[in-house]
Amino acid sequence: MPTPSKSKKPVFKTKRTKTAAIDLNESDKKIKKQRIKTILKKLAPLYQDNPIEIDYETPFQLIVGTILSAQCTDKRVNMVTKTFFDRLRTPQDFLKLKREELEELIRSTGFFRNKAKNIQGAAHQILENHNGEVPEKMEDLVKLPGFGRKTANVILSALFHKNQGVCVDTHVLRLSNLLELSDFNDAIRVERDLMALTPQKNWHQISHFLILHGRRVCVARKPDCEHCVLAKICPSVSLKS
Ligand code: SF4
DSSP states (O other), X not given: OOOOOOOOOOOOOHHHHHHXXXXXXXXXXXXXXXXXXXXXXXXXXXXXXXXXXXXXXXXXXXXXXXXXXXTSOHHHHHHHHTTTTTTOOSHHHHHXXXXXXXXXXXXXXXXHHHHHHHHHHHHHHHHHHHTTSOOOSHHHXXXXXXXXXXXXXXXXXXXXXXXXXXXXXXXXXXXXXXXXXXXXXXXXXXXXXXXXXXXXXXXXXXXXXXXXXXXXXXXXXXXXXXXXXXXXXXXXXXXXX
């Protein structure tokens, strides 16, 4: 009995397949870059004039406001800091307070014990290691207690107009997924994607605009697609919302 002939294995043209995959990635990247360009253009008139929503007069007060803003709205932070920022301006001022006094002042921002500890820890580090000046390098800022890349980016951009990264909070993460700028759901990888797609000079803007858009229009509970200026380019638009 003749042995059945083995079916011919399909021949893969590895080189072409690889090239096609690269082309696809490249064209996908091009589309996303164009989408970012449009997002910046559409959102600039809405949010350009709202640089940062935390009130402060001295650099260290921005450090304090940023620490207090964890798990708390900027509005509440501003209400609380308004009661003591006129007398507490420098790292030394915050270190003169007893820990319990500081805890009482910031109690209503939540997690007040941890935040008081971080504020005085940051004041101490800034005095010890940076002659009392808020450091302007990412690697120094992320060493301050209560600080990560996200908060360090806020300081770098607001105080020093430096774009060393893209600040990714929950809004930036959610909108990056909805707008299909990144498929990831962790801040580090979303930041990496946004940095690759956005010109460096716009790193601060893209983050700032997406945060405000996420708070005001594309809110997590019910995105207001009907009134969203990004509706035409958003892959997740639902005009029935
Ligand atoms: S169109 Fe809808 S889902 Fe897309 S960004 Fe706007 S509000 Fe969000």
